[in-house]
Amino acid sequence: MAGKSNVTERLVNGIIKENPTFVLTLGMCPTLAVTTSAMNGLGMGLTTAAVLALSNMIISLMRNIIPNKVRIPAFIVIIASFVTVVELLLKAYLPSLNDALGVYIPLIVVNCIILGRAESYAYFNSPIPSLFDGVGMGLGFSIALTLIGGFRELLGVGEVFGYRVMPESYTPIGIFVLAPGAFFVLATLTAVQNYIKISGAKKGKDTSKIGSGCSEDCMNCGEKGCGKRFYDTTEATVELDKKDVKEEN
């Protein structure tokens, strides 16, 4: 599974095909709350990406020794350790970003993208693809948050990354830096990316979620009739039971 093509496939999958914000709509809480400016979006995205990549790799390394029944607490402990590391680093080296993101840094622990990737990918795959799955997902998240933050800052303040873009006569539309603006921008960007995907699919481009064969990512796989599918009620238990048996042995 750890072929080179698999690594690039994971990256493309995370950034475009299964973009955590626009396609999976995971991690909405930080997406809506901290993207008041492009800088905040980028900071939040990269912080999450770092935690995601490292926790994915560690969980993948430990997947054979974590008992199935307590896997969620084990994941949370691993994720929380990395969040603490990242939080302390931010406090030490980027205090302004830390102040801007506030409580949302510790809340990365409960970001459902991270737990979701651990559950659906890292726990079933080897470390290198898992690491790149985390990097891809994290980059996808960062790009989405930066885009949302950029548009909100552009319309709500007239600047992007703190640089004046709009002419002086532009009256900032204040609602875009408030909570409703986050919803407007997120919905519009999701609609735009769906439009691009649909028109791409009409031209014969492959826009399905999993591009290159089976990656055992059944949780997010569109192939409903797949024989290897594990998370449909019956087969999910079979797959998990197998793990249980292995542990007991």
Added chain:
Amino acid sequence: MSEEMKMYKVSSNPHVRSKVSTNGIMMMVVLALMPATGFGIYNFGIRALFHVLITVGSAVLTEFVFGLIRKKQTISDLSAVVTGLLLALNLPVSAPLWIGAMGSVFAILVVKMLFGGLGQNFMNPALAARCFLLISFPALMTDFTCDAYTGATPLAALKAGGVVNVTDMIIGKTAGTIGETSMIAIVFGACVLIMAGIIDLKIPGSYIVSFAIFVLVFGGRGFDLQYMSAQLSGGGLMLGAFFMATDYVTRPITGKGQIVFGIFLGIMTGIFRIFGPSAEGVSYAIILGNIVTPLIEKFTMPVPFGGKVGAKNGK
């Protein structure tokens, strides 16, 4: 088709048809708004007319362009005209002229058409757009100084503890948004609508009465009838109660529900005006009312004859 065949023609319901049409009702609403619009233009000058024209024009244009994209034209039902007109009446005359156009685009495109067009919008488009503008441009939307009037609106003066002239407020010779100042003009238009059977008094009546009681009880000025009448005739209360809270799409459909809706609006408006930081709260109250409308309908659904009282509705 022979006479005999006509007699036995079988069709599905509805069998009783009414000549009332959407654009007929909307036309009546536009006509009923004319006194308030006319007074606004007389009171605030020609700039008010520009506001009305630009806002209505851009509302209709937005609906037209959306219709072109969807290949289904709906501008002939005149609802865009009503939305644009109501929004224009909610703008302060000194606001820049583009603000109405931006509000119209938001009202028609985001609040109405994206949710499926007339009948599917969960909020009153004009009010949603007013709130959008109020949050986006708080300074521009609350600046009521113009050639005719300087200084605060009567409600702001009341909030600051000042004294206001209630007679002027009833006639409408005060600062405020274009269409909200004249109580007489609004009530005249509302009477036309009530007599035409387009709206009834359930919502406006329960709204105004509950608001009046709320002001008397919680106003902090004791049993002060002058204060109460100033609160009633000031701000957007009359315009909101008669023309916006009664919007067919966003009000509850059950009779009991409409009274609950009116009381809810009255209490919310009272809370916003007396305890909130702003002097006005009609638009936020009605929008909140729009959001709880499905809930009100759920609890006030009438029991069919012979049905169980307290049985679960809709399941």
